[in-house]
Amino acid sequence: MTIALDSAPTPRGKLLRAFGVVFGLAVIVGNTIAAGILATPGDIAARLPTPTLFFGVWVAGALYALLGALNLAELGAMIQRSGGQYVFARHAFGPYTGFIIGWSDWLSTSASTAAVSFVLAESVATLVPALAPYKKAVAAAAVIVFTLVIWRGARESGRAQTVTSLLKALALLVLVVTCLLAPRGAPSTATVVVPVGATLFGAIVLAMQGVIYTYDGWNGVLYFSEEVQDPGRDIPRAMLGGVLSVAAIYLLLNIAFAWVLTVPRMGGEPLVAAAAARAMFGGRAYAVVSALTIVMLLSAVNALLLMGSRVPVAMSRDGLFPASAANVDAKGTPTVALLLTTGASLMFIITGAFNAVLALAAFYFVLQYLVSFSALVYLRRKEPDAPRPYRAWGYPWTTGLVLIGSIAFLAGAVASDRAHSLWAFLLLLASYPVYRITRVARP
Secondary structure (H helix, E strand, O other), X not given: OOEOHHHOOOOOOOOOOXXXXXXXXXXXXXXXXXXXXXXXXXXXXXXXXXXXXXXXXXXXXXXXXXXXXXXXXXXXXXXXXXXXXXXXXXXXXXXXXXXXXXXXXXXXXXXXXXXXXXXXXXXXXXXXXXXXXXXXXXXXXXXHHHHHHHHOOHHHHHHHHHHHXXXXXXXXXXXXXXXXXXXXXXXXXXXOOOOOHHHHHHHHHHHHHHHHHHHOOOOHHHHXXXXXXXXXXXXXXXXXXXXXXXXXXXXXXXXXXXXXXXXXXXXXXXXXXXXXXXXXXXXXXXXXXXXXXXXXXXXXXXXHHHHHHHHHHHHHHOOOOOHHXXXXXXXXXXXXXHHHHHHHHHHHHHHOOHHHHHHHHHHHHHHHHHHHHHHHHHHHHHOOXXXXXXOOOOXXXXXXXXXXXXXXXXXXXXXXXXXXXXXXXXXXXXXXXXXXXXXXXXX
């Protein structure tokens, strides 16, 4: 016996147990690997310009993501309700904490859908210049097309996620092989300045922050806990396999980039993938990278819409979202929640507000993980006898490590962007009266 849907109000329709380990892997790969890996290595190489330091932080980031995944897999297997980290916050700390996490997660996921779709549209415009004036229309079309795919049902949308994620992985592996078959890049003639002491520590912290953000997305399968066929087995396996797959792809890509460019020459490149392609293909570089970006982002748009539509369902069941958002059709599609998520994404595209929302959401992004790791510790104490099909490896030491890491990253997010963090904090203060009004308005 596990904590499942019978602990929540009866939904209008039923989400189907249509997904397995392969889908879990696909949604993690699709949600995690986006355009960031094509650009972030340049920033990391600028801060840490030696191969040992550069690759060291990528390995450290993979280990941190792996420990985080193996810890939250316990909650996903224990509390078998779709809805992501909102479910953990609500179960452990009550409706107000759930309200904060759920709304911030849903809005940031919708803004991410808009941002990813807009980057996809920019890549399309690079290949087809005639479409340059219509980037918003192309981005909106991408969102609408994947909404129609998801509308066909859980199984069809799961297949779409698997296919698009597989295409992404294959495209990146082709890039890796192409780079490794190219002539090795000439060593940089510029003097390499390696930071030392406190400067080195600061550079590592900032580099780790960038790497961790690039790895973010490993929690994707947790949005579908009640739809996974065997949550106690499939969720931990998907999260373990997903993080290891992403880590392997990232390390291979960075090895390939370093082969073509060398680590010092990667430093400061705003788009390392373009620099590597330029070294191999000359004037065709941006066309190659644009085509690769399009392939990469298709799976991300599908994954984000799937994930985002699950949050309103869970919140609606608990009275924290309009009641109709809990509606699910016979094919397992949360119809109203999907339309709301699509509508929010389209609004962000049309207004161009997604960048501002994502800047504010950086504060809540780290807060969500802090709350989730805290929920694991709290529920171990509050509900020690609750059935746990999977237990976090290395608890409490690994949990303590990722919890301390979350606190450090929250402090880093505040320090690096105080203006947006202040606004995020003010919104947090303002959320309580909004929460009370919502509770009064909902019978």
